[in-house]
Amino acid sequence: MPLEDAGHIEIEGANLEYRMIGPRPEEAPTIVLLHEGLGCAALWRDFPEQLAKSTGLGVFIYSRQGYGGSSSCEVPRPLTYMHHEAIDVLPDLLDAIAFRSGVLVGHSDGASIAAIHAGDIADPRVKGLVLMAPHFFTEDEGIAAIAETKITFETTDLRDRLKKYHGENVDCAFWGWNRAWLDPEFRNWDLREYLPQITIPVIALQGLEDQYGTAAQIGCIEELCGGEFESLFLSNCAHTPFREQPEQTLAATSRFVASLFEAGTAVGNRQQG
Template sequence: MLSGGAVETRWIGPPPDRASTLVFLHEGLGAIGMWRDFPDRLAARTGMGALVYSRFGYGGSDACALPRPLGYMHDEAAGPLPELLDAFAVERAVLFGHSDGGSIALIHAGDRPHPSLRALALEAAHVFVEDVSVASIAAAKEAYESADLRARLARHHGDNVDCAFRGWNDAWLDPAFRAWNLEAFLPAIRVPALVIQGRDDEYGTARQVDAIAAGMGGRAETLMLDACGHSPHRDQPDRVIAAVAGFLERHAIGG
């Protein structure tokens, strides 16, 4: 239970006083179940614990108010995320963020990072809005309203399905969101980061990776994956697990 309500959580592996903790931040339509077994596999490979949670308005967590503010990722980075780290007494955290979750991780690391923060592992994170992003998000709206996307998402979000989809989709398609930009947060990030993206990502281009790597105050490593779309942990799980494990070993972060 956080100050804003109840959030759905799952803990994997050793407790935070025995190992570092992977904290999984899901995408704009994600939830605990949509990670499948990836957190279990990465935790087992690294010997780390893992904290997986659904943000407010997603999965089995309490609902959120709509419309979401255009700064909803900033709000998550400054409020529920550090509060959750405190609630679970996380001592050494590695934020593993996918898409919106990656952007939340960058904001958190570049603004008021939790004392436990040690590293970032990012998949398909955005720091600005591209035409390809807007086009794909508009296509998702069409699929939600006239195809089977709502039914498929409802399997993971239940009564939160409209909150999850509209909160994300309406914000990104708001014309004012075109000015959204996180590059000012990057120079203040001092922890190492691994930045991963698929070459076939339908929501963003390699410009996102280049901007993050160039702007980071700390060391950034990049990995572009062939035959891979917006979700590297689903399209290329073995490559992602090996890359993250190697990155953490190089920085002496692990179980």
């Protein structure tokens, strides 16, 4: 049954909210957006629509469990929550939407999930990765910034601003992310073992003023990635390239996708060619 423009999909007993823009997965390659640790489908703002318009491909956006309008989840999250999303949830989700071919575009935690998925699952349907502000290991600077965000959440209107997007999931979303990253055991979190197994093309985008990660995150994937790799460092940009430098981010993402697919060609035709 073709996907509606918006709705919910049940994965592992959880109802995940989604939006679908443009051609459906059975008609054309699909760009799947994976949000950050405090994100959700709505917090991509108009980037999905701009991406669909620029590439001519379908764009699928969803909120992970515990975020946005999806089902809630228990907190604290296990420290392996990104591995679970990448190895257990995402493959089932791609099957559920009849994903045939496409690209994963991940931001922050979402970029880490995309990297784990590509390195562990190696799904042949996934032809490339766009990684915005990715994390592959913990850094003192990032942990310090996350600790500051905890204080901001407790002392300012940040909770109210996030509640506009997460509703009743606001505490689940924030504390599920924040407590995991600030757990002392999370210092051992490291994804570098997955990088040599990523054999598909990758582009990584990093803001030069990113408070949550340094250029070392990009350096490690450049050194270890098993496939074609390119990077783009953005000035006047912190942790959210698609909001802080939207034109450059859209142009780089669209160009990368165009290098993998001819926009507007049906999946069946492309597979035959």
